[in-house]
Amino acid sequence: MRRPHWALYVLGLLWSSPLTALGLVLALIYLPKSVRWSDGCLEVVCVWIIGNPGAQTWGIVICCASKEDRDDPILRVHERVHVVQAFYGGIPVYALGWLAMWAWNMIAMEEADSPRYPDHLPLMYKGKPRPRWWRAYVLIYWERVAYKADHEYDLGTRPWAWGAAA
């Protein structure tokens, strides 16, 4: 995703503001260690994050597990894809859609020997066993888009991605 035009940024900020508000509350619950404004987002390094990810995005609030995760360009690109998704989808499409797809994957996800998304299979396991809840998360549509973008950034085919420059 490209950095949004300022007008889209303002509209998206308004539309996703309930998620940002939730993110501010969560960032407090996650015990903030440091806060900074960077490239259109509020980056909060936290003591803990539910699910134990490198980062977790709520509106324009990006909760990070460490300063290294916060500054990791691949994570920065990945999380800003979620910021744009929330700008478009807000709570109804993006947040509830994320949850619904995760729940659907938990129930209906095909097992590893018959993957629907072969490109994401290496990611689903990363060489080690992953619990079903984690594999269900990787196959959420919004996550597949974000992982594709961060992978392309990593390969150098998407150097203009939002978040690339800290």
Ligand SMILES: [Zn+2]
């Ligand atoms: Zn993600």
